[in-house]
Amino acid sequence: MYISNAWPGFWRVAVFTLVLLVGLGIAQSVLAQADADREAATAVVGVTPDTWRQVRSGETGANFRDSRADSNYNLVNASGERWRQLRNRWVSPFGLIAIGGMIVVIALFYLVIGRKDLSEPRTGRKLLRWPLVVRAIHWTVASLFIVLALTGLNLLYGKFVFRSLFGDGFWAAMMSGTKLIHNYLGPLFGILLIVLLARVLKHNWPKKHDLAWFKKGGGMVGKTHVDAGFANGGEKVWFWLLATAGIVVIASGFVLDFPNYGQGRDTMQWANLIHAVGALGLTAVALGHIYIGTIGTEGALEGMTTGYVDETWARDHHNLWYEEVKDEAIPEEQLAAGGKPSGGGEEPTPRSG
């Protein structure tokens, strides 16, 4: 630096003053740091308990940043613990109670009251009840339902049983298979169930005589006779359960099955709870449906396997429908011989629902 010789005194004074000022400034900041109270008083606002309360509630402000690529998470997932408690303390035990309770009730019903037999011997004349296409869809949906129910139950309860039973190697394969089956057959079930519901909707519109049917408990106990059309009150309840709860289970299943549409954790937590509650409930009711359709009622299963039911069965369980279609009854021998009944293969006329 060039300093003019003409004014040496001025520069000396200027430099001295500068050094003095800087020195005083440093001394002041050192003093300030030594006094903790004074420092706290002059400090920036910084982090307050309110900040952390906000974080705990899961809120994120406009200036929230996350260094993780394409992250849509907040700092603390506030609803995770609620989901855990609802799932583990409510859905899980009560699902077991619902399904286990249903099994016990059915077993007791079967032991105490027993099968619902036909009131008279079979006439040997058959009525077409379920055409081939409905039977095919029904059994596909039924098989898928059973597979999905078993895999779903395994996802919820399997770890309490199978890991210690089979060992880790088998357990790992079993669980990854379970998840694959559940996730890939689920959508297929969803689509086919909707097709089936659409196909049998016309039989299931509620009618006045359904009320009387419920008042008499569907005639499940004793010899009481109750009026019913093509579908009775119980069948209609099962239909509408599937058409409501079933659709909800399918919809929530899709939310869980395709996480690639950017749905958040909170959405999937609720989808999971709704899916589990709906599916466990439907599984419990399905046990009743399976019981009544197989060992619970004499002559019922053949309607869904062969498509034809006996006249006596139709009179017992669906008298209003029987009155409409009794003229179309054909003898067993003719069916066995492969003879086509008049109007065979067509949908039975659902004149009285």
Added chain:
Amino acid sequence: MATMKFMCDAERCIECNGCVTACKNANDVEWGIQRRRVVTLDDGEPTEVSISVACMHCDDAPCIAVCPTETLYQRDDGIVLHDKDLCIGCGYCLYACPFGAPQFPQQNAFGERGKMDKCTFCAGGPAETKEEEYQKYGANRIDEGKLPLCAEMCSTKALLAGDAQTIADIFRQRVVQRGHPDGAWSGNPRADTDNLAYDATRQG
């Protein structure tokens, strides 16, 4: 038995993401997965604060409670590990985790999740050999008597890892002496020359 814990001192974190990088490097973490993240609140405002988050190795870990396959488990020293052979990618641990720790590589059709990956406290995971362990879970520094690399490399010592009691003691001393000239390094011969405890958020 010690109980291992992470603690991030938000007053010190400067959002340098050194922990994120250290973790990825130490554990050779899969592309697209970032076991540790740095969250900044009120970015650009006077109240800005940053904190480094990964698996916090909870005592009553929600992920363990909801996992359908018992992939997740806790060691005696509190470290929560995962067994990749058991994971089916259902995502439940992610729904339950308070800290967004579990991540899933999306490698299959329909967004189906791959096997979960999360912070192991640099303690590896179940495997037959050392090589397999490294390939699946990354480093097992705990086995070598070292602490997690993220905390070891933290430039401001904001991120602490180790026995819960030791961490708590360090933090308690910091809180008491926050803003003190020797910033909780009293008694340390290097306190005057190497003041790592300088609190940048406090201005006198």
